[in-house]
Amino acid sequence: MNETTTTRANRNNRLALLGIKGMVAIVVLILIALLGYILITGLPHVSWHFLTSASKEFGAGGGIANELFNSIYILLLTLVISCPLALGAGIYLSEFAKPSWLTRTVRTLIEVLSSLPSIVVGLFGYLVLVIKFQLDFSIISGAFALMFVNIPLLTRNTEEALTAVPHAQREAGWALGLSQWRTITKIILPAAVPGLVTGVILSAGRIFGEAAALIFTAGQSTPVVSYSDWNPLSPTSFLNPMRPAETLAVHIWKLNTDGITPDADQISSGASAVLIIVILLIILLSRYLGNYCYRKLSGTK
Numbered sequence: 001m002n003e004t005t006t007t008r009a010n011r012n013n014r015l016a017l018l019g020i021k022g023m024v025a026i027v028v029l030i031l032i033a034l035l036g037y038i039l040i041t042g043l044p045h046v047s048w049h050f051l052t053s054a055s056k057e058f059g060a061g062g063g064i065a066n067e068l069f070n071s072i073y074i075l076l077l078t079l080v081i082s083c084p085l086a087l088g089a090g091i092y093l094s095e096f097a098k099p100s101w102l103t104r105t106v107r108t109l110i111e112v113l114s115s116l117p118s119i120v121v122g123l124f125g126y127l128v129l130v131i132k133f134q135l136d137f138s139i140i141s142g143a144f145a146l147m148f149v150n151i152p153l154l155t156r157n158t159e160e161a162l163t164a165v166p167h168a169q170r171e172a173g174w175a176l177g178l179s180q181w182r183t184i185t186k187i188i189l190p191a192a193v194p195g196l197v198t199g200v201i202l203s204a205g206r207i208f209g210e211a212a213a214l215i216f217t218a219g220q221s222t223p224v225v226s227y228s229d230w231n232p233l234s235p236t237s238f239l240n241p242m243r244p245a246e247t248l249a250v251h252i253w254k255l256n257t258d259g260i261t262p263d264a265d266q267i268s269s270g271a272s273a274v275l276i277i278v279i280l281l282i283i284l285l286s287r288y289l290g291n292y293c294y295r296k297l298s299g300t301k
Helices: 002-045 048-052 065-096 101-114 118-132 139-163 167-175 180-208 248-258 264-298
Strands: none
Touching: 002 264, 048 065, 048 264, 065 101, 065 139, 065 180, 065 248, 101 139, 118 139, 139 180, 167 180, 180 264, 248 264
8 A cells, every 4th residue: 555655656746747847848948939039030130230330210221339329328327226225125124124014015015016017117207207307208217217117126136135144144243243234234245245246137137128118218219429429418428318218129119110111120130139149148147247256255166
C-alpha cells in the first residue's frame, strides 16, 4: 500500500513538473517568436544613416535621431525626479513606518497608482500639467507624467530591497552605538545597493518604451533643434526641457496610425527593432550592475 502511494505520488510529481515545464516553454516560445519577428523585420532597415538622421513628415528616407535622443533625455529627467522621492518613500516604509492604518493606506495607494493604465496617467498629465500649469507639450511635462508611473514601482522595489537586508545587520549597527539614520545610510543602504540598482535600471526599460503617457504630455512633434546649442534656456537648444519632444515609442505609434510617408512601414519596423534592442541592453546592464555591486559589497568573486 505504501509503495503504491509512493509510486502514485512520484507519478503526480512528474506530471506536474512536466506541465510546468510545458507552460514555461510556451511562454519562452511566444517571447522568442515576438522578439524574433520584430528584429528580423526591423534590423534590415537599421543603418547609421537611419540612427543619425532626422525624421521626415512627408518624404522618404527619414531617420530616428531626434526621437532616440528625446527618449533618452526624458528617461534621464524622469529618473532624476523620481529616484530621490521613491528612495525616501521606500526607506520610510521599510525602516520607520509602524504597522497602522496609515501605513496600510499608503501601501494600498502605491499599489493602486502602480496599476493605473498609462493612458490614464497621460490624460491626467494633460489636464494638470499641460492645461492647468500651462507647461504645454514639453519634455518636462512628459517627465513629470512618467514620474507618476515610475514612483510606485521604484518605491516598492526600494522597500523590498531594504527589507531583504538581514535584521542582524541593523542590530550590529545599533550595538556599535550608531543612530537609526546612520545605520540606514552606512549599513543598510550599501547592502541593498544591488537590488536598488537593478530596480532603477529595469524601471528605466519601462520608461524608455512608454508611449501612451507621453502622447498627451510630451507631444507628437519635434521642432528643429541645434545639437551645438548647449544653453538649455535657448528655444533651439536640444537641452531645452520646455520644447515638445516626440519619443521613439510615440513615433512608432504615430507611423502606424497616421503615417503618410512612403516608407512608414520600414521606418516603423526599424524603430521597433532599435527600441527592443535598447530595452534588452538595459535589462542586460541591470543584471551586470546588480551582480557587480553584489560582488563588490559582499567581497565574493
